[in-house]
Amino acid sequence: MMPTVSLQTGVPANPLLSINGPVAELLLNAADRKNALPLAAWQRIPELMEAVRADPAVRVCIVRGAGGESFCAGADISEFEAIRSTPEAAKRYDDINVAAFQSLKALPVPVIAAINGPCLGGGLGLALACDIRIAARSSVFSIPAARLGLAYPPEALSDLLEAVSVSNAKRLLFTADRFPADEALAMGLINEVVEDAALDGRIAALCERIAANAPLSLKAAKHALNHLAQPAQATELSDAQTNARICVDSEDYREGCKAFLEKRTPQFKGG
Numbered sequence: 001m002m003p004t005v006s007l008q009t010g011v012p013a014n015p016l017l018s019i020n021g022p023v024a025e026l027l028l029n030a031a032d033r034k035n036a037l038p039l040a041a042w043q044r045i046p047e048l049m050e051a052v053r054a055d056p057a058v059r060v061c062i063v064r065g066a067g068g069e070s071f072c073a074g075a076d077i078s079e080f081e082a083i084r085s086t087p088e089a090a091k092r093y094d095d096i097n098v099a100a101f102q103s104l105k106a107l108p109v110p111v112i113a114a115i116n117g118p119c120l121g122g123g124l125g126l127a128l129a130c131d132i133r134i135a136a137r138s139s140v141f142s143i144p145a146a147r148l149g150l151a152y153p154p155e156a157l158s159d160l161l162e163a164v165s166v167s168n169a170k171r172l173l174f175t176a177d178r179f180p181a182d183e184a185l186a187m188g189l190i191n192e193v194v195e196d197a198a199l200d201g202r203i204a205a206l207c208e209r210i211a212a213n214a215p216l217s218l219k220a221a222k223h224a225l226n227h228l229a230q231p232a233q234a235t236e237l238s239d240a241q242t243n244a245r246i247c248v249d250s251e252d253y254r255e256g257c258k259a260f261l262e263k264r265t266p267q268f269k270g271g
Helices: 039-053 077-083 087-105 122-129 154-163 166-175 181-187 196-211 215-229 238-248 251-261
Strands: 016-020 023-028 060-065 111-115 118-120 132-136 140-142 192-194
Touching: 016 039, 023 039, 039 087, 060 122, 060 196, 087 122, 087 154, 111 122, 111 196, 118 122, 122 154, 132 181, 132 196, 140 181, 154 166, 181 192, 192 196
Parallel strands: 023 060, 060 111, 111 132, 118 140, 132 192
Antiparallel strands: 016 023
16 A cells, blocks of 8 residues: 655645555545545645556556545635635636546546545536446535536536436536435436445445456546547637636625525525
């Protein structure tokens, strides 16, 4: 197992990477915040994925949340006022999020999301960047961007559309509702639902099965499928990105973040 690395001396690493033979594990390590990730943690994910990529023994990677009660509640919204308050800052923040998603998606080995509890916003983005999503029955799924007055990164929506229909993607984004595991399975958001107590065993069995297969075959299959699923990489996103910047420069965005932190219902005015 490779040594774990802390973002700050004496502070538990968030996220934390461990490698045991053919299996790497990325642990989203902020259980006291339902594994909501601060900006520094999002920045760290691509670096850790490079360490996985550099280890020729790794055959499969798991992404899971610490504490056994939450996969990831998304971004740490308490930071937003300080580091995501302008359109330019929001774009930098979204770019960092998207880089984290892409580092999982581009990893040459299969990546499995082991999901329990809340899987929300950016946390769902991380799960969607994984190749396979196995969820405990207690899991709940949501993209709450509309409750915060912001736009989900347009570049990340392609991963959502690989998993679900356009209609279901709109349902997730327009309602900002939380969906239980069975509904998430029905819409294609996840691959499989297991009882909570069976999650770890199911993940271990799946890793064993994948790790026994030919590494070059797995790499070739993942690369080809990712390419075929997104043939229109040059699709024009400028209008979508402009709309996202408008959201972050709005009073509704400031009201949404404030209401979230104050644990009250936001009062949106459309501007």
